[in-house]
Amino acid sequence: MWLGEYTWLNVFGIFLQATFIQNILLSNFLGMCSYLACSGRVSTANGLGMSVALVLTITGSINWAVHAFITGPKALTWLSPALANVNLNFLELIIFIVVIAAFTQILELLLEKISRNLYLSLGIFLPLIAVNCAILGGVLFGITRNYPFIPMMIFSLGAGCGWWLAIVLFATIKEKLAYSDIPKNLQGMGISFITTGLIAMAFMSLTGIDISKPSVTTSGSDTEIYDISSSEIKDFKSETKMNTAPSQHATKVKAINRKKGKA
Numbered sequence: 001m002w003l004g005e006y007t008w009l010n011v012f013g014i015f016l017q018a019t020f021i022q023n024i025l026l027s028n029f030l031g032m033c034s035y036l037a038c039s040g041r042v043s044t045a046n047g048l049g050m051s052v053a054l055v056l057t058i059t060g061s062i063n064w065a066v067h068a069f070i071t072g073p074k075a076l077t078w079l080s081p082a083l084a085n086v087n088l089n090f091l092e093l094i095i096f097i098v099v100i101a102a103f104t105q106i107l108e109l110l111l112e113k114i115s116r117n118l119y120l121s122l123g124i125f126l127p128l129i130a131v132n133c134a135i136l137g138g139v140l141f142g143i144t145r146n147y148p149f150i151p152m153m154i155f156s157l158g159a160g161c162g163w164w165l166a167i168v169l170f171a172t173i174k175e176k177l178a179y180s181d182i183p184k185n186l187q188g189m190g191i192s193f194i195t196t197g198l199i200a201m202a203f204m205s206l207t208g209i210d211i212s213k214p215s216v217t218t219s220g221s222d223t224e225i226y227d228i229s230s231s232e233i234k235d236f237k238s239e240t241k242m243n244t245a246p247s248q249h250a251t252k253v254k255a256i257n258r259k260k261g262k263a
Helices: 008-021 032-037 042-071 089-114 116-125 127-131 133-144 149-177 189-206 222-262
Strands: none
Touching (some): 008 189, 042 089, 042 127, 042 133, 042 149, 089 116, 089 127, 089 133, 116 127, 133 149, 149 189
């Protein structure tokens, strides 16, 4: 339930894959609206990225529990075995959105009290985290992959950190581009998409790393397998000797008879 068949190395691989290899923004193009609109300053991009990572991690974990104990297949059996055939899957998407919206509202209230400047700089995009497709998409990706709780939480954290990293990198480059001589036809959205594509290509360099899948396990240890194979080899050798002994005896008898016939 908590870790399942995954090892801690697999969990690290899930985080690495969600952050870089299958980046939710650069690979799946989720959350592009706020990515392009809130990347004018590094401080704003950093605050929004941190908020998205926090919301995605916590709501991903909560929505995993919703799927496991309320809306998933046979999820209500913990209440009564008679509810095994009750399927509330049609409510899943609505509940996910409600959970995300509720936690976003809590985060908005906290930011207003703790960091007024960040709250004002994010503006309208802070409430829009509730409908940010990167957050809902990250939750749905984890649910459809049937991750246990800890891999789901780490996947949500990795997806949020990947989005955070992408927008901070883009905002940093964007500040440098403000002092660059960009061709007129590429100014604005054109250079933004070119820069995003170059960042995505850099992340794709880690594509060959795949340690997120659990390894195939066997029922016995290596020692037991070796013992079994050794015994099978011994049995095969003894059977071979038993099968070849009569044929060798018959060959010897034929040779003796031939010698007697010649004599």
